[in-house]
Amino acid sequence: RKEVEQDPGPFNVPEGATVAFNCTYSNSASQSFFWYRQDCRKEPKLLMSVYSSGNEDGRFTAQLNRASQYISLLIRDSKLSDSATYLCVAQAGNFNKFYFGSGTKLNVKP
Amino acid sequence: EAGVTQFPSHSVIEKGQTVTLRCDPISGHDNLYWYRRVMGKEIKFLLHFVKESKQDESGMPNNRFLAERTGGTYSTLKVQPAELEDSGVYFCASSLGTARFFGPGTRLTVL
Numbered sequence: 001r002k003e004v005e006q007d008p009g010p011f012n013v014p015e016g017a018t019v020a021f022n023c024t025y026s027n028s029a030s031q032s033f034f035w036y037r038q039d040c041r042k043e044p045k046l047l048m049s050v051y052s053s054g055n056e057d058g059r060f061t062a063q064l065n066r067a068s069q070y071i072s073l074l075i076r077d078s079k080l081s082d083s084a085t086y087l088c089v090a091q092a093g094n095f096n097k098f099y100f101g102s103g104t105k106l107n108v109k110p
Numbered sequence: 111e112a113g114v115t116q117f118p119s120h121s122v123i124e125k126g127q128t129v130t131l132r133c134d135p136i137s138g139h140d141n142l143y144w145y146r147r148v149m150g151k152e153i154k155f156l157l158h159f160v161k162e163s164k165q166d167e168s169g170m171p172n173n174r175f176l177a178e179r180t181g182g183t184y185s186t187l188k189v190q191p192a193e194l195e196d197s198g199v200y201f202c203a204s205s206l207g208t209a210r211f212f213g214p215g216t217r218l219t220v221l
Contacts, residue, residue, distance in 0.1 A: 002152070032208055043114075043201060043212040044153070087153070091208065095158055095166040098143075098210060102152040 001026055004090050006101035013108055017078045021104045023088030024070045030099075032091040033064055035073050037084045038103065044087055047073075078108045112136070114213035116202050122219045128190040131216045133202030135184070141165075141205040142185050144177060145212075148198035156200075159185060171196075192220045 006023045013019045025033075033050035048055065050062040050071050061074040071088055088101040115134045123129050135142045144156040156175070157167040161182035170177070174193070179185040189196055197220045203210035 004152070034209065041217075043214045045212070046209050049209065096208070097155050097158075097166065097169075098145075099155075100145075100153040 002101075003027060003092075003099035004088055004101040006086075006088050006104045008102060008104060010105040010107050013078055013106070015078055015080060015108055015110055017108075018074065018076045019078055019106065020072055020074045021086055021088075021106075022070050022072050023101050023104075024068075025088075025090040025099070026069070027090065027092045027099075028066075028069060030069075030090040030092040031096070033062075033071050034089040034091070035060075035062055035071075036087040036089060036100075038087055039084050047086070075106075078106075080108050080110065082106060083108045114202055114204050114211055116200075116213040116216050118216055119214065120217045120219075122221065123192055124221050125194055126191045128188065129192055129218060131187045131189075131200050131202075131218070133185045133187070133213055135202070135204030136211060139204035139206055139211075140182070141210075142179060143203045143205075143210060144185070144187055145201040145203065146198050147201065147215075148195070153201065156187075189218075192218075194220050196220050 035047040036044040037047045038044045054063045059076045063072045085103040117132045142159040147153045155169040158165045159179045199215045202213040
């Protein structure tokens with residue numbers, strides 16, 4: 001069983017749409033969570049950390065539900081430049097190891 | 111401030127050959143990580159250095175992989191001898207705290 005599961009997509013949405021991704025994690029002891037963005041053939045870049053109380057950064061909102069062991073990312077008013085793969089990460093274990101989901105691909109179309 | 115850099119960006123080698131990948135972390139970052147993504151799979155942890163010491167190498171696939179970080183600055187990851195299944199993108203990351211900052215990766219192709 002994978003540590004972190006994501007719907008691979010692709011999610012094809014028009015500009016201006018709101019889109020949400022979910023991600024589930026299997027280790028209930030996971031301590032920290034992140035969303036990374038990865039453009040084609042580039043490195044993952046930190047988009048935002050995910051806090052228990054939920055957090056917002058501009059058009060992006062991240063939520064954590066520990067009881068159900070899932071994390072969500074909401075993107076409002078999608079831009080063409082939001083097209084990328086979004087990686088969900090859970091951090092767990094003695095050495096704070098990162099466990100990646102396989103990513104959700106988003107295509108924002110004009 | 112310079113980010114994490116990796117060299118080479120691409121490497122194509124034949125099965126049985128040796129390849130050495132290099133990572134230069136962000137200056138001042140004690141933590142250095144190696145990850146790998148093989149085609150169609152998620153990014154997976156290989157190992158973690160704190161300064162020059164291996165903190166966790168539980169993700170290293172087998173003894174054909176050797177990572178070093180002499181002096182606690184840059185790190186190398188050597189694959190010897192390379193096998194077909196070693197093909198993938200090898201990412202290095204560094205951190206001070208929790209969040210990792212990734213390098214551009216080395217795309218390794220073993221023929």
